[in-house]
Amino acid sequence: MADHGLYVYAVIRSGQRLPANARGVGGPPAAPRILREGAIAAVVSDAPPQLRARRRDLLAHQELLLALSEDGPVLPMRFGVVATDEQALREQLAEAGTRHLATLEQLAGRVEFNLKAVAAQNALAALVREDPAIRQLREDARHRPGYAADLRLGEAVATALSRRAAEAGTHVVRELTSLAHAVAAGPEVQGCAVNASFLVDRDDVEHFTATARQLAFTHHERAELRLAGPLPCYSFVAGQIPAPTAVT
Amino acid sequence: MTMTTTTYSDEVVCRPRAGTLYDVLELILDRGMVIDVFVRVSLVGIEILKIDARIVVASVDTYLRFAEACNRLDLERDSGSTTIPELLGGGVAKSVGKRKVKRAAESVGDTVRKAVGGSDDEDTEEEAEEQEQPRRRAPARSSATKRRRAEA
Numbered sequence: 001m002a003d004h005g006l007y008v009y010a011v012i013r014s015g016q017r018l019p020a021n022a023r024g025v026g027g028p029p030a031a032p033r034i035l036r037e038g039a040i041a042a043v044v045s046d047a048p049p050q051l052r053a054r055r056r057d058l059l060a061h062q063e064l065l066l067a068l069s070e071d072g073p074v075l076p077m078r079f080g081v082v083a084t085d086e087q088a089l090r091e092q093l094a095e096a097g098t099r100h101l102a103t104l105e106q107l108a109g110r111v112e113f114n115l116k117a118v119a120a121q122n123a124l125a126a127l128v129r130e131d132p133a134i135r136q137l138r139e140d141a142r143h144r145p146g147y148a149a150d151l152r153l154g155e156a157v158a159t160a161l162s163r164r165a166a167e168a169g170t171h172v173v174r175e176l177t178s179l180a181h182a183v184a185a186g187p188e189v190q191g192c193a194v195n196a197s198f199l200v201d202r203d204d205v206e207h208f209t210a211t212a213r214q215l216a217f218t219h220h221e222r223a224e225l226r227l228a229g230p231l232p233c234y235s236f237v238a239g240q241i242p243a244p245t246a247v248t
Numbered sequence: 249m250t251m252t253t254t255t256y257s258d259e260v261v262c263r264p265r266a267g268t269l270y271d272v273l274e275l276i277l278d279r280g281m282v283i284d285v286f287v288r289v290s291l292v293g294i295e296i297l298k299i300d301a302r303i304v305v306a307s308v309d310t311y312l313r314f315a316e317a318c319n320r321l322d323l324e325r326d327s328g329s330t331t332i333p334e335l336l337g338g339g340v341a342k343s344v345g346k347r348k349v350k351r352a353a354e355s356v357g358d359t360v361r362k363a364v365g366g367s368d369d370e371d372t373e374e375e376a377e378e379q380e381q382p383r384r385r386a387p388a389r390s391s392a393t394k395r396r397r398a399e400a
Binding site: 005008011051052053055058059061062075076077078079080081082083084088089092112114116124125128134138141142147149150151153154155157158186187189195197226228231232234235237 | 269271272273274275276277278279280281282283285286287288289308310311312313314315316317318319321
């Protein structure tokens with residue numbers, strides 16, 4: 001087989017084993033293996049030729065990380081990291097071993113939850129009811145219909161919907177932050193008023209999700225909340241776990 | 249165990265979707281650890297994210313649709329049935345009552361007529377009634393004009 005490098009999935013503690021039926025990226029799926037270097041280890045497989053961010057490979061990456069997370073703390077790699085060869089990877093592991101081990105300790109027994117808030121699907125009626133400025137624009141557009149009036153009304157509605165979703169999302173993030181060990185702002189996602197990740201103790205998962213559900217109900221006329229998890233701790237691998245302060 | 253995603257809507261429905269990628273795609277692609285000296289797969293051309301409610305795309309088109317939906321809201325009656333995806337998807341055309349379509353077409357038609365200097369020529373494209381895409385409003389005008397005259 002031609003050598004395309006080593007695909008790196010995660011860094012784990014040396015003592016941890018591969019989950020049963022572990023499958024890697026590529027078609028047919030590559031067989032993952034563990035490369036131990038002192039107290040830490042990397043989960044790797046041969047990298048497939050022409051690796052791209054395909055759905056199949058993204059899923060393989062994600063599912064292997066999820067399975068690994070069941071058995072111990074995991075430092076998930078971002079999708080698509082390939083080491084040139086085993087030697088280069090071993091050097092990296094040896095060099096950063098202490099730091100990785102410290103981060104693994106911090107993540108032990110914890111999982112990530114990701115919260116996204118988008119404008120609620122039925123937000124329009126509530127908005128028109130509650131916002132006098134929108135009501136006025138709507139009246140204007142009715143009494144003096146026309147392109148310009150419609151444009152003014154529509155723009156005001158679009159702006160207000162996203163503002164209300166962001167307000168609700170920020171409030172929800174603030175509430176959930178008090179139940180999390182850490183919180184990190186997620187990458188900006190189009191259409192998403194809020195995108196934030198929480199580091200949650202496994203013992204608190206039930207309470208966390210129940211609270212999220214309650215908050216979702218409270219804010220349902222402003223934002224629709226999407227909670228994903230438990231996830232591998234993608235957002236908390238930096239070593240220094242950010243203080244649990246509110247993100248916007 | 250697989251990851252689950254829960255969407256909380258107004259009914260607080262829990263919809264676990266095992267193995268769902270797209271709710272966390274940006275985390276897989278944009279978070280997680282990188283090692284600088286290693287190669288990383290190119291993400292050029294990747295279509296990064298699609299969130300269900302594709303809302304608030306700042307464009308004239310979107311604004312006009314919001315305005316239309318807003319205008320046909322009946323606040324006294326149940327008005328919770330208009331969903332944002334419906335607004336932004338093609339489905340809007342089907343859910344709009346003919347009366348309201350005519351109303352929208354009229355107002356656009358009036359504006360266009362003023363803009364072009366008020367020729368009241370009419371043609372007979374009845375099928376225009378089914379075309380409510382914004383870029384097709386010109387034919388809808390003539391149809392609406394014709395119907396209004398018929399009612400007058």
